[in-house]
Amino acid sequence: MIKEITTQVKSTMSIFEARKDRLYGVLAEFSDPGDLYHAAEKVRDEGYRHFDVHSPFPIHGMDKAMGLGNSKVGYITLIGGLTGLATGILLQWWTGAVDYPLNISGKPFFAFEPSIPVIFELTILFAALGAVAGMFALNGLPRPYNPLFYSEKFHSVTDDGFFLHIAASDKKFEIIRTVEFLEGIGASYIEKIVDKSSED
Amino acid sequence: MSSKLRSSSPLTWLIDPFSPTEESARSDFRPGRGSLLWIVPTMIGIALLAVSAVGWSIDPGQFYFSYLVGWAFCLSIAVGALFFVLIQHLTKARWSVVVRRISESLMWTFPLLLVLSIPIILGMHDLFHWTHENLYDPADSHYDPILAGKRSYLNTPFFLVRMAVYFIVWCTLAYRLYSLSVREDLTGAVDIKAKQRKVSAIGLPLVAVTTAFGSYDFLMSVDPHWFSTIFGVYFFAASFWTVHALIALIAILLQRGVGLQKIVTAEHYQDLGKMMFGFTVFWAYIAFSQYMLIWYGNLPEETIWYRHRLEHGWEMHSAALLIAHFIIPFWVLVSRGAKRKKAILAFMAIWFLVMNWFDIHWIVMPVHAADHAAVHWLSLSCWLGLFGVVFGSVMYRLRRHSLVPQNDPYLSSSLAFTNS
Numbered sequence: 001m002i003k004e005i006t007t008q009v010k011s012t013m014s015i016f017e018a019r020k021d022r023l024y025g026v027l028a029e030f031s032d033p034g035d036l037y038h039a040a041e042k043v044r045d046e047g048y049r050h051f052d053v054h055s056p057f058p059i060h061g062m063d064k065a066m067g068l069g070n071s072k073v074g075y076i077t078l079i080g081g082l083t084g085l086a087t088g089i090l091l092q093w094w095t096g097a098v099d100y101p102l103n104i105s106g107k108p109f110f111a112f113e114p115s116i117p118v119i120f121e122l123t124i125l126f127a128a129l130g131a132v133a134g135m136f137a138l139n140g141l142p143r144p145y146n147p148l149f150y151s152e153k154f155h156s157v158t159d160d161g162f163f164l165h166i167a168a169s170d171k172k173f174e175i176i177r178t179v180e181f182l183e184g185i186g187a188s189y190i191e192k193i194v195d196k197s198s199e200d
Numbered sequence: 201m202s203s204k205l206r207s208s209s210p211l212t213w214l215i216d217p218f219s220p221t222e223e224s225a226r227s228d229f230r231p232g233r234g235s236l237l238w239i240v241p242t243m244i245g246i247a248l249l250a251v252s253a254v255g256w257s258i259d260p261g262q263f264y265f266s267y268l269v270g271w272a273f274c275l276s277i278a279v280g281a282l283f284f285v286l287i288q289h290l291t292k293a294r295w296s297v298v299v300r301r302i303s304e305s306l307m308w309t310f311p312l313l314l315v316l317s318i319p320i321i322l323g324m325h326d327l328f329h330w331t332h333e334n335l336y337d338p339a340d341s342h343y344d345p346i347l348a349g350k351r352s353y354l355n356t357p358f359f360l361v362r363m364a365v366y367f368i369v370w371c372t373l374a375y376r377l378y379s380l381s382v383r384e385d386l387t388g389a390v391d392i393k394a395k396q397r398k399v400s401a402i403g404l405p406l407v408a409v410t411t412a413f414g415s416y417d418f419l420m421s422v423d424p425h426w427f428s429t430i431f432g433v434y435f436f437a438a439s440f441w442t443v444h445a446l447i448a449l450i451a452i453l454l455q456r457g458v459g460l461q462k463i464v465t466a467e468h469y470q471d472l473g474k475m476m477f478g479f480t481v482f483w484a485y486i487a488f489s490q491y492m493l494i495w496y497g498n499l500p501e502e503t504i505w506y507r508h509r510l511e512h513g514w515e516m517h518s519a520a521l522l523i524a525h526f527i528i529p530f531w532v533l534v535s536r537g538a539k540r541k542k543a544i545l546a547f548m549a550i551w552f553l554v555m556n557w558f559d560i561h562w563i564v565m566p567v568h569a570a571d572h573a574a575v576h577w578l579s580l581s582c583w584l585g586l587f588g589v590v591f592g593s594v595m596y597r598l599r600r601h602s603l604v605p606q607n608d609p610y611l612s613s614s615l616a617f618t619n620s
Contacts, residue, residue, distance in 0.1 A: 061618075070536065078534070105498075113495045116488060 007169070013140030014052040016167035018195035024147040025050075025167040026178055027154060028187035033059045035186055036162040040065040042185045043164065050170035054148075054163040073134045080130020081123050088119030147195040165193070205383045214311045216597045217375060218382055225385065225602030234458040238595035245588020248581045255578040256319075262578050264323030265568040270583035271320060272418055272564070273557045274590045275313055276435065279411050280443030281306035282370060283436070285377050286407060289400035295471050297614035298464050298604050302450050304381055305597040306443065307374045309590050314367045316586060320418075321360070330354040330424040346501075347424055354424055362417055366410045373403040381605050388607035411436055419560070422567045426505040430490045437486045438556055441479035445552035448472040450594070452546045459603045466540040467618050473539025476552065480533065484526040508566045513573030517562050525555045557583050 007017055018024040030036040033055060040053050044067040053062060063069075096102075097110035107114070136142070148154050148165060157163055164187070166178055175192070182190055206219045222231055256263040284303045288296045325331050334340040335347050347354070376399050384392040412432025420431050428434075451464045451472075494502045509518050529548060538544045561579060604611065 074536070107496075113492055116492065 010140070011050050011167070011169065013138060015140045015143065016050050016169045018147065019168045022194050022196070023168045023175070024193040024195040025165055025169075025173070026175070026182060027148060027151055027191045027193050028164045028166075028182040029153060029189040030162045030164065030186065031188050033057075033162055036164060037062060037065050039164050039182075039185050039187070043166065046181060047172050048166055048170050050167035050173070052165050052167075054154075054157045054161075054165065056158055056160065056162075072138060073131055076134030076137075077127050077131040080134075081127035083130075084123040084126025085119060087126065088122035089115070091122070092118055145197070147193055147197070150196055151191055151193055153189060153191060205379065205386055214315065215593050216308070216600055218379070218601070220600040221382060221385055222599065222601055226606055228459075228463065229602045229604050229606050230459065231454075231599045231601075231603050232458050234454075234456075235599070237453060237458065238592045238599065240592075241588040241595065242592030243588075245585050245590075245592060248585030248588060252578055252581045252585055255581065259578070260323070261326050261568065262576055263582070264319065264326045265564060266576060266579040266582040267319050267323070267586075268327055268418070268422070269557065269561050269564050269579055270586040271313065271316060272560050273583055274309065274316070274586050275414070275418070276439040276442055276556060276560070277446060277590070278307055278309040278313060278370070278374075279407070279414075279436075280439035280441075281309070281447075282374055282377075282403075282407055283411075283440055284443050284447070286373075286400040286404045289377075289396045290404060292397075292610070294610045294613040295468065295617045297608050297610045298460070298468055299447050299451055299472070300608075301381070301601065301604050302447050302454075302598065303443065304378050305594050306446065306450075308378055308597060309594065310367060310370045310374050312590065312593055314371070316589075317363070324356065324359075328354075328359075328421060328424070330421060331356055350424065354421055359417060362413065366414045369406050369410045373399065373407065377403075381608075382601055384605060384607045385602045390609075393609055408436075411439070419563050422564055423505060425501060428490050428494070428502075428505075430486060430493075434483075434486050434490060437479060437483040438559055441476065441483050442552055442556040444472050444475040444479065445549035448476070448545050449549035449553075450598075452542050452549075454598070454603065455542075458599070463604060463615065465617075468614075469542065469545055470536065470539045470619055471617075473533055473545055473548075476548065477530070477533040477539070480526060480529045484530075487521075487526075508570050509562065512571045514562075514566050514570075517558070517573055521555075521559060521562055524551075525559060529555075553587075 010017070016025065028039070030039055036053055036055060037059055040051075040062060043051050044065065051066075053059075053066065063071075092115035093110045096115075101109045103109075148163075154161070154163060164182075166173060166182070168175075172178075179190055179192075205221070207213065208216055208219045225231075252263065252267070255266075281303045284296075285300065285307055287293075288300055288303075320327065329335075330347055330350070332342070334342045335344040336351055337343060338348075352358075377396060380392050380396050380399070383389070412435070415432050415435035419435065420426070420428065448469060451460060451469075454460045455464065491506065494506060508514065529551065532538055532544070532548055538548075561575070565579070566573070608614075
């Protein structure tokens with residue numbers, strides 16, 4: 001049950017698990033960003049969910065083509081901001097009025113007026129950190145190991161290669177039909193990826 | 201297609217300086233029927249101003265203060281619209297081209313506002329304590345050394361000169377930007393974009409300074425002992441905050457039959473909503489900056505201003521301002537979905553307009569009625585009367601020209617705009 005959930009969560013971060021026979025998925029290369037974009041749309045429409053695209057630069061509208069929906073980072077940012085807000089109030093009240101009360105020109109030990117800048121800055125700080133951390137987490141980064149690195153061809157992804165990868169963990173994945181499908185939508189090169197790592 | 205921009209007759213120049221050009225607009229951008237949209241507000245506005253005139257004969261003091269609140273509200277819209285246009289040109293904004301004609305129409309409110317300022321000039325003696333001559337006579341029992349020290353700035357002739365300068369700057373820039381934009385509709389001349397940017401580059405600092413000083417003169421000097429250097433920014437924040445709401449509201453209204461269908465989309469509404477949200481926070485930031493420094497400095501001549509707004513019922517207004525001007529709009533507009541739904545955005549736009557008026561009312565009215573907080577019916581009739589007339593004139597202008605700057609080189613980018 002828990003393993004099922006973690007697998008699902010990891011797949012939303014594009015971290016897919018290899019099959020029992022170590023098959024990780026199929027990698028397909030496309031000739032240009034436009035082809036990759038339309039290929040992603042077709043893969044989405046075909047019903048695949050565990051797939052990802054790789055290109056040397058961001059492609060505008062790709063999130064829509066992949067059917068990713070809206071980013072959830074905003075909610076994490078909000079939670080970060082509220083945490084910062086609470087931390088700021090607590091910090092100002094506890095240091096000023098509880099732990100070390102000091103009379104400074106007759107001002108109250110704790111009041112919202114002078115505390116707001118601290119509370120505000122902590123809200124912004126935590127929200128910003130939440131946004132960055134959330135972005136990393138939802139993207140499954142940092143990710144030093146990826147079975148796709150076993151492909152020689154895949155090295156060109158940081159230069160001039162446009163790749164689409166359908167994971168073997170997808171419910172619709174079936175090696176022969178998936179390869180045929182990728183050929184049908186115009187892949188110029190197709191490779192089976194086997195996870196050669198010795199973990200598990 | 202006639203390619204020359206002609207002035208309108210001197211009678212309508214105040215409302216629209218150009219003769220109609222909507223016939224040369226492409227069919228998608230041509231304003232459709234909907235003359236009720238300008239006739240109804242104008243009629244209601246005139247009726248309410250007539251009612252207010254009756255109020256003047258009963259209680260002139262209250263009338264002048266109420267009128268000033270309503271007039272400053274309309275001024276904040278015009279100033280905000282001028283800032284909006286200047287900034288869109290300077291930043292080469294693409295998203296906003298489809299709503300720019302609405303803001304251009306809003307900014308030609310200045311000439312009408314100059315005419316509508318006559319009651320304020322007539323009521324200066326009631327409105328502005330510093331106009332009283334006996335304050336400056338050392339032998340008089342009302343002698344006020346502080347105001348005597350400010351007299352070289354706060355005196356009637358200089359006030360009128362400054363007011364003239366503000367309106368010359370505002371009207372000139374508004375005319376220049378509006379005429380360039382409407383001329384572009386007709387001729388499509390390629391050098392217009394650069395000219396608009398040039399005018400904006402010169403105009404922005406001028407408008408920034410005149411807006412700040414205008415807010416000192418029209419609003420801050422109502423309580424002449426008090427001073428706050430951030431007050432000009434506060435007025436700018438309120439203006440810019442309101443104008444995004446009003447642009448969204450007008451676009452939504454126009455889409456109910458006049459035009460802009462499929463031109464202004466959820467994407468543009470989301471951007472207007474983002475600006476509304478952002479400037480909600482900006483307004484609160486500036487309002488709080490002003491309050492916190494005065495609280496911390498604790499100087500009697502500064503704190504008295506807040507003292508007046510925290511007693512005799514005005515504390516309820518201050519609390520309402522915090523909750524309804526900041527907290528509620530913040531939480532309503534924080535989500536993406538709310539900004540993209542016309543119904544929610546229209547509701548919030550009206551909310552913003554009411555709260556901007558409430559804000560100016562909170563600045564001005566405690567000077568007149570320090571010991572009993574209330575919203576006098578004259579405040580409502582003057583505000584809605586002036587806004588009705590102004591709003592009617594805006595809708596009238598919009599119907600006389602293409603609804604978008606149809607030859608703007610960025611128009612296609614704006615039409616295709618999406619939030620990623």
